[in-house]
Amino acid sequence: MPCAQGSCLLDAPSARLAAVRLLDAVLARRQRADVGLARLPAPTRALAHEIVYGVLRRYFSLEVDVSRFLREKPEPVVRALLLAGAYQLRYMRMPAYAVVHAMVDVCKAVQPRAKGLVNAVLRRVAESEPPARLKPYQRAELPRWLYAAWRDQFGAEQVRNCARWLREKPLLSVAVPDGRENWMRSAERAGFACERGALSPLAVTLAGGTAVESLPGYTRGEFLVMDQAAQLAVLQLPVRAHDRVLDLCAAPGGKSALLARLYPQAEVLAVDRDARRLPRLRDNLRRMRATNVRLVHADARALPLPDAAVNTILLDAPCTASGILRRHPDAKFLHDAGDVRRHAVRQRAMMQEAWRVLRPGGFVLYAVCSIHRAENEDVIAGQGEVVRMRRLLPARDHDGFFFALLRKPA
The missing domain is CATH 1.10.940.10 (NusB-like)
Structure with a gap:
């Protein structure tokens, strides 16, 4: 038919x-x-x-x-x-x-x-x-090389704990920039069971597989989809009124939109090198009514900005996605140990370029959804003062994530 x-x-x-x-x-x-x-x-x-x-x-x-x-x-x-x-x-x-x-x-x-x-x-x-x-790596549902790397980094018991959640379907997590409690009441009246996120004051978690477009306020930009570990990272960034905030590798635009909504008097420059992703980024910003964002088509390793041009930078760098394997389980088969090293090289190049355009006394928030040390602490080593750093391992209600807030000496 x-x-x-x-x-x-x-x-x-x-x-x-x-x-x-x-x-x-x-x-x-x-x-x-x-x-x-x-x-x-x-x-x-x-x-x-x-x-x-x-x-x-x-x-x-x-x-x-x-x-x-x-x-x-x-x-x-x-x-x-x-x-x-x-x-x-x-x-x-x-x-x-x-x-x-x-x-x-x-x-x-x-x-x-x-x-x-x-x-x-x-x-x-x-x-x-x-x-x-x-075998242990088979029980953990991880490639042999990945199991060995995590066992050496975290210990076998922690790997078993991570693996428990990486085998399961993920929850849906959204960020509600304004009025989380009111939004939850609207969602519950519409028949959606939801919980307050424990990591972020903006976070609400719902059952995995929930149709995002059917949630209340979708077309009005009342929420955006973002794991609460990533929300927690964004909230670490100290943004002042009238700051110029650089969001590097910004597509599909969730973090730019959240920054714009949280800090409406700031100017957000959303930078991405992939022109094919810019239309979706623009659509997401429009839905979220993020009017204080300007799109920049550029490579984060070669920014079209002079030295010391911005106060605040978010670098959510491309990575091997090892912290979000339950959302993207194909990543287990798309990456290997060599990819971890190659990503780390690119991440360090992005950090160096971010450092160049950052003003003295300014802040860089480095964030990745990978939990490999080579893509975490090793990338930021020697880059200014570490104000705050945290690695979250995968759990029931959040993904694996790493972030570090760095301050450039004045």
């Missing part, structure tokens, strides 16, 4: 097929999952998102689960199909016969020769208990 826009809504089999192809793209070709998911129609996207992100969050135990019934390593797309089937059997409470039948049908579209293999392996998975013997 044609839909209102003349195209047919894809059904569950098509969603499963899309999920398998996206998993293959992530695992075999290191492509981002969110880009492919965004191209799917909404009804298809919901199921595909559940399968893709579920597999990526639980990949290492699922890999053990299916591998014990394989005599040899399957080709990548078949492996993706088996993992998708195993996730549905273990975590989606679907009848085993329905999952096996559906995934065999998907197999006909991606690799018909493997139908018998898929049928046999998924039936064995359905008839068995999950594997009890897992």
Whole structure:
């Protein structure tokens, strides 16, 4: 039956097929999952998102689960199909016969020769208990290199605590710049269960998967989506009336909008090097009614500003996203130890450029959603006075995050 826009809504089999192809793209070709998911129609996207992100969050135990019934390593797309089937059997409470039948049908579209293999392996998975013997990195659902790095940095017990939350679906966290209590009452009257955030006086948390556009005040800019660990970081920045605040790597614009709303007499310069992201940044600022923000298309490593030009800088630097793996579980497969080092080099270059344009006595807030020491303390080493520094490890109601407020000597 044609839909209102003349195209047919894809059904569950098509969603499963899309999920398998996206998993293959992530695992075999290191492509981002969110880009492919965004191209799917909404009804298809919901199921595909559940399968893709579920597999990526639980990949290492699922890999053990299916591998014990394989005599040899399957080709990548078949492996993706088996993992998708195993996730549905273990975590989606679907009848085993329905999952096996559906995934065999998907197999006909991606690799018909493997139908018998898929049928046999998924039936064995359905008839068995999950594997009890897992190596520590498999139980933590982390790549071996990442588990080892965190174990050495935080200790095995802390890694287990982090891993517990990184396996789960995240809550939705929003920042309400004005009148959090009134907004919560409006949300509750509209049927949304919400809690006050413990880290930020602006934060409200809601169930994961909540449709943001359906929350009260969305079109009026009464809130913006931002994890409360990131909110806490932004609130550390000492902004005075009429300050010029530089927000580096600003897209998609949440932190610029929050700064603009909190400090309406300041001027915020939102800087980003990717011209493709500027329209979304502009739209987000417009929705949030952030009228005191000016967009600047520039690289944070080569700013079009003279020395000592600004009082206050927020550098939310690109990173390996290790603190937000539950929101972006594909990051486990897109980055490796070499990427941590490469990001750290770029982060230090951005810090040096921020230091150049900062006035004596001014402040830089360095922030990343990674918890690797190489992207945290090592980046800011030797850069002025550390006024405040904190690393938050992933927990139930917030992501992993690092920030440091630095002051340039007068």
